[in-house]
Amino acid sequence: MNDVPMQALTERKLKIVGTRPLRPDGVDKVTGRAKFGADIHLPNMLIGKVLRSPHAHARIRSIDTSKARALHGVKAVITAADFTDLPSEFIPAGEMMVNYRDMTRNILAREKALYEGHAVAAVAATTEAIAAQALKLIEVDYEVLPHVMDVAQAMEPDAPLLHENMYTIGVEPTPAKPSNIAKRVEFSLGDIAAGFAQADVIVEREFTTKPVHQGYIEPHACLASVSEDGQAELWCTTQGQFVVRSFCAKLLGMELSKLRVTASEIGGGFGGKTVVYLEPLALALSRQACQPVKMVMSRTEVFQASGPTSGAKVWVKIGATRAGRITAADALLKYQAGAFQGSPVQPGCMCAFAPYDLDNVRVIGYDVVVNRPKVAAYRAPGAPISEFAVESVIDELAQRLKLDPIELRLKNAAKEGTRAAYGPKFGPIGLVQTLEAARAHAHYRAPLKANQGRGVASGFWFNIGGETCATLNLGEDGTVTLVAGTPDIGGSRASLAMMAAEELGIPLENVRPVIGDTGTLGYTFLTGGSRVTFSSGMAVVEAARSVVRQLRERAAKIWEIPLESVIWEDGCARALTGEGGKPKELPLAEIAKSAGKTGGPIVGNAAISAQGAGPSLATHLVDVEVDRETGKITILRYTAIQDAGRAVHPSYVEGQMQGGAVQGIGWALNEEYIYDQNGRLENPGFLDYRIPVCSDVPMIDTVIVEAPNPRHPYGVRGVGETPIVPPMAAIANAVEHAIGIRFTELPMSPPRVLKAIDDKQAVQA
Amino acid sequence: MDYRSPGSVQEAVTLLTAHNGAAHVLAGGTDLLVKLRGGFVAPEVVVDVKAIPQLRQIESDARGFRIGAAMSCAEIGEHAALAAAWPGVVEALNLIGSTQIQGRATPGGNLCNASPAADSVPAMIAAGAVCEVAGPDGVRDVPVENIVTGPGRTSLARGEFVVSFRLPRPRPRSGDAYLRLIPRTEMDIAVVGVGVALCLDEAGLCTHARVGLGAVAPTPLLVQEAADALIGTRVDAAALNALAAAASAACKPIDDKRGTVAYRNKVAGVLARRAAQIALERARGGHG
Amino acid sequence: MAKHHVTTTVNADPVEFLCTPEQTLLDVLRDVLYLTGSKEGCGSGDCGACSVILDGRLVCSCLVLGVEAQGRSVETIEGMASGDELHPLQQKFLEHAALQCGVCTPGFLVAAKALLDRNPDPTETEVRYWLAGNLCRCTGYDKIVRAVLDAANVMRRS
């Protein structure tokens, strides 16, 4: 299964895959019954709270917790001293490479506090009020240091240094002097100089984007219970219970088998719940107190201390012939990593020009640390930033060439066999289909009024596979329990159950999908990278096919005929060799009922490393109107078109496209972190960190195109991440067409837009 | 912290006076509870004034309207006669926060929270609203524009609180309007807010006008120069431009996370003009 | 500070509880009465995940003190379905796939119910502005608005 592609079933008549049934966990979620991270209570439970640095950059001279420990009702107090320091080495954790030296410093500051909100100590007490009081009694002696927030400033030779021991990786020879530049990466193809020499038109611009937060509505929360003998239970809201187990076991020096992690229902993640913040602290506090400890972040803590994605500076230069063929593309990306290395600059580089078929291309990226919270993954990490810049320049190129922007993209679109800038050739991909669907869409021809404009942009994301387990347990009544290891954030229980029912030929309602804890399945990588419907789907199909084989074997035994003469269709074992040529038939439920007598329980297991994820490409159309007197931009109409490979449950595919588009609208128009002179966040809440509200947006029309992924039994591609890639450029392009001003800085908030309009009028006057 | 819910104005005054300023009035709680949670205030006692009848009713008579200071904005919005008489004031009250906030937020709280950006205050100022303030020395009348003295500061003495707002009967051929600029369509604090009330004579000349500005200075402003730009005119393009210029000139804003000085100065003028046009339509539509 | 004894009505049932003056109605619902369907997304009235109906008014329970519930009537998501019959809004949210992660869903349902209780035939714009105090980061609101409009339609016909 790993390496041999399964026979694609895309021609087969499908009964369930592709339909829109109600999700199996739906009723729990519309009645308030579903248990999210903060919804669990245990007897004798303590409340844990975190003391956080008020400074953006400060050396920690000492921490005195004696007064807090002495407070009546305080059961545990921890600092970095309660965790063993770990060496700087990159260790694989599933698909991730993790530097535990950094991770142990991010969960609790050691030598230095590196951003406002950096955790410094934590307490557990009998009530939240006592815990809060205890935090006030902890005395931290800080030596405040100069801080640096901006990526360009952080790269200056005389910039305040976050890590005295950080030497840039990826430049030969390795620099003798430490710097804030963690890494340099480069991808290139062909000959840039020769390519630009062939160009008739060259467009070159620099872009600036701000860090933006994933904005999940559920704050981080967990409940840890460590017993006197070191056995531990952890309930938490996470995208990956197995990854949490790996991280926490390493940070606390525990054996994996001693720690059982259960993923609660998760109230949004978008990449932000792929790392640990409270979990290791709650475990350490519980280990000290030998009582359960519950910790929940406030919204302020979420903004101050959990990972946004990078702010960045991106320079892009593209040249093309008069005929509209791109001859060369060059880009320089500088991404903020936050306080520790690990920005998504690498995927940013790889995605930058991925939608295009280019002979001469170069992308250079820098991963730079600054005094901000460590970035975490956010939906197509790195891609929206670099593709915003590239898709804006492509649009300007089309203007200069007097070409329709979709036409220009079609002339250069990547397709099967195109060599990506990062090396390999693409398999079948659906960019051309999305561009043609966009051009054919009524939206593209709809009339526009004054101060209104239409924008187009495309987007690319790889999608991933990875380590995945799934189990199907056949009950004696013929119903099936499906156990998956990937938390369900957007309806994946439905899509997995649908694939299982399709394979087994039974009604969907006979399959009950549950998310297993780390004790019930083998290691399963997290819900992320748009991998769940692909990877868990692949595992579920393999497990189902194992069940089908066992069912056929039992039928063959019962009928005393060879396995080969038993087929499986419509949920029944059938043998063509019946009396008088009449086919024998045994429905699944019959075989299940007698399973005990025919060889024991019937269970299908799959433990795979899913390979062959197919990239998903999208093209978005947007109409905007600009109020020239106030600078306010209104989104009038939006259409998202994307290649889903195959939409298992089209409603949830559309939901991913709509949700990603609106997150992109927020990124484009209003979302940004605002820091004061001292590096303190001025808008750590939903009042002034402005994610789109219901009245800000129109209906988001969707068009799903299906270019099946040959490596998946149902042709599935991941769809979750690509939709956040095109919106920023699509909107900036639309604004340019509305008022003739090209915005290269996000967000396009009313004060910025009005200033640009006034500056332009001043120049013209 | 203790919680008390007095049933009369006198009882409330006694409680507020007793605690030497360590008592805090609780009306809708939409600002107070956020401050409590953030640890920005730590009162000994919160005095919930919603059980006091006078604060929970709207009375109207020949002289005008008396709005209880602890009515929720949603309740006030449902008072048809008030909405018809002072649409700008009611619109401003109904712009405060979300539907959920509307169910709790009150005009008294919006004023006494003393935010320069409070939505209802510029509209109340334009409408010429007067507060009935109760305190240890009895009851006194204070024009709305004289309550807020700075961000988070009011002219109320210890033990005093706002019982109600009085709005006159609108004159014939009068109209009011409130507009604000927020980055989104909802859920934001005003970056600029402008309230305009004006009145025309039979000939269509503006005989009376008041203009209130919010979020452009440490306190909401009553801008006489802006009103003067309208009075005696037909509220034509020239007058509207003069109004915009006067409104912009009156701003003393700061750069902050919500907007820049330049932005606020310009948009104050833009919104003043737009609000005046709406008020003019309403005046011509004929009120009262 | 001594706790207050509060007598109130939650989802039509008489309820008594003890709470400190600092505790919000949301704290009481979740941590005292274990009605965890109401969620805390922000604690400042900016996300609507804790929406409940208090004496017929839609409010954020994080901005109401527990003691203020004395003698009042509180409706939460837990009281929305009757027996084994889902409220039409709950049914339509499922049919339209109007939820992904589901954490904002209880707040949206309670808010939408408050809307339809008042206005059985809202326009799309009215729905969008009424629900502007409920943040959803997953769906882009499209399917939520469609579900509310469809539920209104069904409720008018029945």
Next chain:
Amino acid sequence: MVLSGTLKELAGGAAQIEIEAGNVRQLLRALGERYPALAPHLDDGYAIAIDGQIFQDAWFAPIGPDSEVHLVPAIRGG
């Protein structure tokens, strides 16, 4: 096989290399032996593209005699 960008520099500028290997693990080992400077980086979050097909953490993915192989950074996601 093809090296690009950073890895190319570490391999002393070699872009196109012929390597005898039946699967990913053999290829990585051979590569590390030929270019010691590369060795420490090979386990550092790289994936292998065999004839355009990306494999992550798949030591035993087979490599054909004329396969084109790229070393590309491993992809994660949100």
